[in-house]
Amino acid sequence: MKQEEIFKILSDKTRLRIYKILLETKIEAAVCEVMTAVQCTQYNISKHLRLLHFAGLLQERKNGRWVFYSVADSKNKFIIQLNKAIKSLKNEIYKQDLKRFKLRIKMRKNNKIQFCVDNKLFRKVS
């Protein structure tokens, strides 16, 4: 993908939200975890993540039924500057996204997440 086409990829609100979360946290996240953060349907999140990956902005790693996405390392000057610009963006929505995201990740790391339905988290009891 040509560098200048990156603007097209980032011009979608949902994709920008997704990318900003991953950029700010530097966390590897699964599709369902991004779902929780951005509160969007699975098929959309999946598509957006794949587009971001196709554009070279994200890298992916499969692990069982989970697919983890994270910001790709880049030595490209354009991408580096762009990332700085995106980091400097402020918006209440991003704050909310980040809050939900961090909570979700925390639960994963504590092995408390069992499944996710309709953007609600359920914890294993027995």
Add this chain to the structure above:
Amino acid sequence: MKQEEIFKILSDKTRLRIYKILLETKIEAAVCEVMTAVQCTQYNISKHLRLLHFAGLLQERKNGRWVFYSVADSKNKFIIQLNKAIKSLKNEIYKQDLKRFKLRIKMRKNNKIQFCVDNKLFRKVS
């Protein structure tokens, strides 16, 4: 316009070419001069310039029948970083655009341009 919507404005190829020319040269240019550089029809260039202006990326100044557009000063961190990113973009098309643009501007400054038809320049003879 919200900051993040700037990506939408810059996601169009023609608009990015226009903005890059003005960003690299820091020159005030009229619509017809941008036409020469980008080799696009007048109504399209006019629309794109107005969109870039509306987005706050360009400022405009009217002088007789000419309207000059130039990159707007910005103290916004996001815009400043974004401009750096755009400056670092390399592409053969941008080189060609810049070449045509500089030639056109040079002729204006030497008062050699009289009119512009079909992207071709005509010089006053008598």
Add this chain to the structure above:
DNA sequence: TTAATATATGCTTATCTGCGCATATATTAT
């Protein structure tokens, strides 16, 4: 005044694209 030039703007069309939905595939738990 008349003609030419510079710019802006409706209107239409074709294309793009994001979303919703259904569904397929793969992996894990019971």
Add this chain to the structure above:
DNA sequence: ATAATATATGCGCAGATAAGCATATATTAA
């Protein structure tokens, strides 16, 4: 094996938008 979960993808629709075209307005030149 069966059920549940995670992810991916094809299809259709609706909304957005870039480009082409015609035309309107304003300014300058002859």
